[in-house]
Amino acid sequence: MHVADLPLAERFVAHFEAQGVEELYPPQVAAVEAGVCEGERVLAAVPTASGKTFVAQLAMLTSDGPAVYVVPLRALATEKYDEFTELPDVSVGIATGDFDATDEDLAEHDIVVATSEKVDSAIRNGAEWISAVDCAVVDEIHLLDQDGRGPTLEVTVAKLRRLTPDIQLVGLSATVGNAAEIADWLDAELVASDWRPVELKTGVYAEETAVFDDGEERDIPTGGDQPAIALARDAVDDGGQCLVFVSSRRSAQALAEDLGDEFLDDAAEVAEELRLLATTGTGTDLARSAANAVAFHHAGLSADQRRVVEDAFRDRELKVIVATPTLAAGVNVPARRVVVRDHERFDGEGMASLPVLEVHQMFGRAGRPHLDPYGEALLVASDAGEADELRGRYVGAEPERVTSKLDSERALRTHVLSTVASGFADSRAEVLDLLDETFYGHQRAADELGSVVGDVLDYLAAAGMLDRRDGLAATRLGTLVSRVYVDPVTGRSVVDAIERAGDLPRVTSLTVLELVCDTSDMPTLYVRNDEAGRVTDAATRREGELTKSVMSFDGDFQRWLDVFKTALMLADWADGVALDELAEQYGVGPGDVGRIAERAAWLLAATESIAGYIADEGGEVERVARVIRETREALVEREA
Numbered sequence: 001m002h003v004a005d006l007p008l009a010e011r012f013v014a015h016f017e018a019q020g021v022e023e024l025y026p027p028q029v030a031a032v033e034a035g036v037c038e039g040e041r042v043l044a045a046v047p048t049a050s051g052k053t054f055v056a057q058l059a060m061l062t063s064d065g066p067a068v069y070v071v072p073l074r075a076l077a078t079e080k081y082d083e084f085t086e087l088p089d090v091s092v093g094i095a096t097g098d099f100d101a102t103d104e105d106l107a108e109h110d111i112v113v114a115t116s117e118k119v120d121s122a123i124r125n126g127a128e129w130i131s132a133v134d135c136a137v138v139d140e141i142h143l144l145d146q147d148g149r150g151p152t153l154e155v156t157v158a159k160l161r162r163l164t165p166d167i168q169l170v171g172l173s174a175t176v177g178n179a180a181e182i183a184d185w186l187d188a189e190l191v192a193s194d195w196r197p198v199e200l201k202t203g204v205y206a207e208e209t210a211v212f213d214d215g216e217e218r219d220i221p222t223g224g225d226q227p228a229i230a231l232a233r234d235a236v237d238d239g240g241q242c243l244v245f246v247s248s249r250r251s252a253q254a255l256a257e258d259l260g261d262e263f264l265d266d267a268a269e270v271a272e273e274l275r276l277l278a279t280t281g282t283g284t285d286l287a288r289s290a291a292n293a294v295a296f297h298h299a300g301l302s303a304d305q306r307r308v309v310e311d312a313f314r315d316r317e318l319k320v321i322v323a324t325p326t327l328a329a330g331v332n333v334p335a336r337r338v339v340v341r342d343h344e345r346f347d348g349e350g351m352a353s354l355p356v357l358e359v360h361q362m363f364g365r366a367g368r369p370h371l372d373p374y375g376e377a378l379l380v381a382s383d384a385g386e387a388d389e390l391r392g393r394y395v396g397a398e399p400e401r402v403t404s405k406l407d408s409e410r411a412l413r414t415h416v417l418s419t420v421a422s423g424f425a426d427s428r429a430e431v432l433d434l435l436d437e438t439f440y441g442h443q444r445a446a447d448e449l450g451s452v453v454g455d456v457l458d459y460l461a462a463a464g465m466l467d468r469r470d471g472l473a474a475t476r477l478g479t480l481v482s483r484v485y486v487d488p489v490t491g492r493s494v495v496d497a498i499e500r501a502g503d504l505p506r507v508t509s510l511t512v513l514e515l516v517c518d519t520s521d522m523p524t525l526y527v528r529n530d531e532a533g534r535v536t537d538a539a540t541r542r543e544g545e546l547t548k549s550v551m552s553f554d555g556d557f558q559r560w561l562d563v564f565k566t567a568l569m570l571a572d573w574a575d576g577v578a579l580d581e582l583a584e585q586y587g588v589g590p591g592d593v594g595r596i597a598e599r600a601a602w603l604l605a606a607t608e609s610i611a612g613y614i615a616d617e618g619g620e621v622e623r624v625a626r627v628i629r630e631t632r633e634a635l636v637e638r639e640a
């Protein structure tokens with residue numbers, strides 16, 4: 001099937017042809033046959049790089065009205081936005097951050113790229129653009145089983161279907177154990193395929209030998225180095241590029257440094273570009289590695305640093321990237337060889353094996369279309385025994401089933417409140433009706449959620465967010481909390497803390513930052529054992545500015561120290577302290593500072609709105625609100 005045979009305007013055909021898309025790949029043909037150009041719902045569960053985005057574009061370009069393209073990660077949103085803006089005469093908008101386009105602006109576009117949280121928030125706020133959407137593409141829909149993000153996605157899809165019952169839904173998924181079940185939930189036709197544009201060989205490397213799934217055995221001597229180094233060197237010697245996945249940032253940097261001792265290639269221009277972006281020692285290390293065509297990639301880097309690394313790798317200037325698994329999630333950086341050095345990860349309690357799905361996503365990055373005859377992906381094992389174990393667990397193994405995570409109290413708290421507050425339900429039975437339309441409801445039965453929903457309703461009523469006198473209705477506070485998109489527990493805790501802050505003799509940026517950092521919506525830094533004394537001393541010194549008493553603390557002090565350290569870092573940042581100093585004092589990279597500061601600024605904005613709800617007789621609340629506003633402005637002004 002040729003792109004010219006599709007019901008697309010001439011300009012789009014020319015655009016795709018200019019990109020080298022002429023003959024459709026087999027999964028794309030299957031999607032067309034399933035009616036993706038005629039408004040039919042389709043779930044494409046196919047491997048990485050097999051042309052899912054084109055399937056999405058077909059749906060969006062042939063749809064009668066505007067489309068939304070839902071992504072799980074902001075990094076992915078930018079990549080897709082850049083790709084779609086190339087389409088001739090198509091207006092594209094993006095909604096990812098919290099201070100970006102307004103809902104009115106978004107109404108003007110043919111395609112809006114948005115995170116699932118942004119779509120959820122638009123629905124809660126009754127934004128017109130979202131009810132006008134005729135086609136919704138959900139990228140990486142297998143992430144339905146992630147805590148937090150997954151429940152938001154399934155509730156959002158259920159609400160989109162309520163708003164526009166005949167909406168065209170297109171799901172894009174990795175190969176998972178139960179794609180048919182997801183398709184069934186969406187009432188979509190399943191397009192499932194193992195086809196890839198470049199052949200993929202997977203295997204395990206141990207004792208200087210790589211054994212592939214097609215039976216090939218290849219000796220790759222280590223020369224006394226660690227296996228990952230030998231495998232990367234071998235790929236580069238052979239004219240390829242290599243992506244190495246490790247479990248932690250520290251390992252990524254250490255391995256990149258070791259690899260930097262090898263001379264792989266000269267990438268002086270990339271190194272110079274990274275040197276100019278370097279604001280910390282980590283940035284300088286990155287530039288130094290890049291000079292020898294090696295880079296590391298993790299969430300501590302700034303968005304600009306990550307972009308330079310990804311672009312330089314795609315342009316083949318960098319030969320090796322050592323990355324944490326975040327890189328495998330969606331960002332398009334194919335390499336001839338992928339090495340998975342660490343197959344375990346710390347999960348908060350101990351080391352746990354990576355899921356098959358995640359390892360397959362990393363494998364899937366192997367093989368660059370038109371450049372490599374085939375891609376190779378290798379897991380590193382310590383000996384022959386472990387090699388057998390890893391082969392059984394990952395090579396040729398079925399990926400896990402995707403299961404709903406909606407049954408947690410935290411997820412239901414926020415979604416039950418928003419369901420009532422945005423008018424989807426005004427009784428317990430109607431709440432359960434909506435939940436029945438989620439993926440959870442499809443896999444189990446919403447009735448099974450009955451008792452958690454009961455607990456959640458009790459909580460929301462006690463917290464002053466729901467009124468149960470006549471059916472179910474959101475109170476003013478409940479409506480506000482739903483609209484500003486915070487966890488109801490956060491909403492309650494900031495109301496209480498603002499009231500306490502009003503009684504303090506001095507309210508400073510530290511006061512309000514501690515207040516927002518001590519909520520479940522805020523990720524915190526971690527206080528190491530050897531820092532605890534120093535952080536406690538700092539908290540004691542500034543006791544007069546805090547809404548909690550350090551001297552007579554009630555609750556989990558260890559956790560609160562993490563909160564306080566985060567607030568202190570943010571207060572320094574708002575105050576103008578440089579990134580290299582923050583790196584030294586708090587052990588954070590620019591990527592962390594940027595992410596945490598943005599989150600805090602968003603929570604401060606939400607808190608300021610909530611402050612407006614509290615009765616303010618003596619002007620105390622306004623005094624706190626002013627500091628909240630000033631602190632937020634100071635954070636927004638600084639850019640990591």
Ligand SMILES: Nc1ncnc2c1ncn2[C@@H]1O[C@H](COP(=O)(O)OP(=O)(O)OP(=O)(O)O)[C@@H](O)[C@H]1O
Pocket residue numbers: 019020021022023024025028047048049050051052053054330331332369
């Ligand atoms: N029919 C085609 N002919 C030639 N090239 C194609 C075709 N379809 C897609 N491509 C190219 O293949 C590459 C990978 O496609 P795409 O990014 O859509 O894959 P994907 O399945 O969305 O991958 P990911 O899993 O990373 O999201 C792109 O460069 C795209 O232009």
